[in-house]
Amino acid sequence: MGFLKIFFVFIFCSFPWPTIQSDFETYIVHVESPESLITTQSSFMDLESYYLSFLPETMSAISSSGNEEAASIIYSYHNVMTGFAARLTAEQVKEMEKKHGFVSAQKQRILSLHTTHTPSFLGLQQNKGVWKDSNYGKGVIIGVLDTGIIPDHPSFSDVGMPSPPAKWKGVCKSNFTNKCNNKLIGARSYELGNASPIDNDGHGTHTASTAAGAFVKGANVHGNANGTAVGVAPLAHIAIYKVCGFDGKCPGSDILAAMDAAIDDGVDILSISLGGSLSPLYDETIALGAYSTTQRGILVSCSAGNSGPSPASVDNSAPWILTVGASTLDRKIKATVKLGNGEEFEGESAYHPKTSNATFFTLFDAAKNAKDPSETPYCRRGSLTDPAIRGKIVLCLAFGGVANVDKGQAVKDAGGVGMIVINPSQYGVTKSADAHVLPALVVSAADGTKIRAYTNSILNPVATITFQGTIIGDKNAPIVAAFSSRGPNTASRGILKPDIIGPGVNILAAWPTSVDGNKNTKSTFNIISGTSMSCPHLSGVAALLKSSHPDWSPAVIKSAIMTTADTLNLASSPILDERLSPADIYAIGAGHVNPSRANDPGLVYDTPFEDYLPYLCGLNYTNSQVGKLLKRKVNCSEVESIPEAQLNYPSFCISRLGSTPQTFTRTVTNVGDAKSSYTVQIASPKGVVVKVKPRKLIFSELKQKLTYQVTFSKRTNSSKSGVFEGFLKWNSNKYSVRSPIAVEFALATKYSDI
């Protein structure tokens, strides 16, 4: 499948959805809360009739397809927002706007989908460390919003699993009941309630098993990446909320309905590997649902998006969400192409030949030979019509809306014997190891240029592809994935995002054998890539922390993960990006997750939930916009708003530092040793003076809170663009609590700005 999911994001972000021939569309309608109704018990029926009262009198209309359809409520929300999702025409919405208590109605957004060796790469070892301390995540429930699940997969076996905790109120959808067990404890599906929770795509099965799959011996794809597959929290329970169809579309009304249910069901962690277009927080479906979810003590872990390495591409960036970027493992599934002139280039591929021999075949450059240049270089099915392809190794360009495995199928169908996929230059060293249908590999743009130069320079260019299989021990790992979305955070410039990075490149996890892209492997596992894959790793880590520290709030868990993250790679050098340059702070946030250290962070930054109101007012949102998130009437004029960087967040992002120094306070809570003292260590970003008061924090008991002040001042009057990085660390004789600092200078456009 390779980078297929990344395609979804690229394609669906840039083009509007085709609209179905109907005047009716699904709207998300916010209304004012009927205070009296909501606060009384058994309010739900009353809430429903309150919502119904907003439906227009002219209930039905003839749709453009000629059918009569009635305005109807699809979902009545009671946790994530005050309001409902309804099928309405534009006229009916206009009519509804006149009603008392109406706040807003917007067409729902359609979001899109954004894998063993990973646990040991993360330092998780059986009967040791954080796995032992947390009891493998025992008793914690991870809700997964995705494409559903294949329940009878060995990764979801409940051998050795305890029954779900008493607080669990969830269900397994009617005819699915016998599919659930003590591992898979819940399965709901949406799409107007008709769909089965069965995963027809593979994405949901993959993400769920990554977060909390059971131990499965001998997991591999074509013999590659062979080993024991296991989720990050193998004793955690899984609850599935199927919100995406086979087409990769995930309707906003379904996502909100799933979050609404997950709150009542009693999940502890929500894992959401989906995203959409970047919008203000009050207008982002997942941010809106996650606000109330977090308020109820549930940690929401989300993928950062696959729109990297473009700057300002980070998705799911609300401060109450854990936003996860993607990086590599120290594992390569190596393949090599050798040209007739003796040059060799290394690539990756999960293809494994039954017998490996170094036969040379003629090369065929699909781009050079293209009749229609917009089509053929990408080796789209049906586009390779040249009979000369027969018996040759075909060069194809990556992307173009065609997954690498499908390119290979197209080449095979056209009679080709091998394929070399050439990445775009911005992909750097990031390569996908796909389960190809013929001998094939992915190479970098730089190597691709040399291969094409050779191919087009002589009459009979030849090459051979050989497969070296799984190689562990890349000292440069983790490397930030090219596709991992980057800051700055457009929704809130003063909050650093992504928060953290985790494994998301060439991840092996559970997969349905029935799914198209996997038919050739007949394997119950597949190797795919994306921030969709890094998110469930962090959901699993959060479950481990929740299990060993049941009293930790979502903000505390997040702080523990962020302040203990690694900023160095296995070779003890700063973490690199896809260009093999040191990764910047907008690529890695706090750094790469280190579960063992996160389990014992020393100090944590809790974010009191009340602080989000002054924070949201500080974003200059209107009262009604803030009210949508808070589910109540808000008057920002009566709120002492705070700048974003004042939120008690475990990182610092000063988005417009001018000549006036900016001071913020932070409060840390002692969760390490009762009696302990910490001294501050500061690495100031270039051109900035960072001062901290006091420089020493002395704790005498656990849970004690102490506050410090940090002042950022600009060192010179020169305006420089770009981000400057540093950090602030509180060190005791045992702990080191690190907060990254990102500073951008206010660019002086007028004298008054200097």
Ligand SMILES: *[C@@H]1O[C@H](CO)[C@@H](O)[C@H](O)[C@H]1NC(C)=O
């Ligand atoms: C459940 O029932 C629906 C509709 O009757 C059917 O489409 C679906 O395949 C069934 N699912 C299972 C797991 O049997």
Ligand SMILES: *[C@@H]1O[C@H](CO)[C@@H](O)[C@H](O)[C@H]1NC(C)=O
């Ligand atoms: C996978 O590893 C196991 C244990 O080392 C071994 O028994 C098995 O044959 C391997 N499978 C493949 C396909 O390499």
Ligand SMILES: *[C@@H]1O[C@H](CO)[C@@H](O)[C@H](O)[C@H]1NC(C)=O
């Ligand atoms: C090598 O493999 C190719 C097919 O992939 C086959 O045509 C050829 O005969 C094989 N050569 C040897 C020496 O086995």
Ligand SMILES: *[C@@H]1O[C@H](CO)[C@@H](O)[C@H](O)[C@H]1NC(C)=O
């Ligand atoms: C909100 O408005 C105030 C006053 O105009 C301005 O100083 C501040 O920078 C704005 N905040 C944001 C996040 O844009």
Ligand SMILES: *[C@@H]1O[C@H](CO)[C@@H](O)[C@H](O)[C@H]1NC(C)=O
């Ligand atoms: C908000 O509060 C201000 C100051 O107290 C007041 O003047 C204004 O009328 C209030 N607005 C609303 C909509 O209640």
Ligand SMILES: *[C@@H]1O[C@H](CO)[C@@H](O)[C@H](O)[C@H]1NC(C)=O
């Ligand atoms: C900025 O600094 C330069 C020298 O470093 C000085 O000549 C100039 O007057 C300063 N500009 C302002 C506006 O202070």
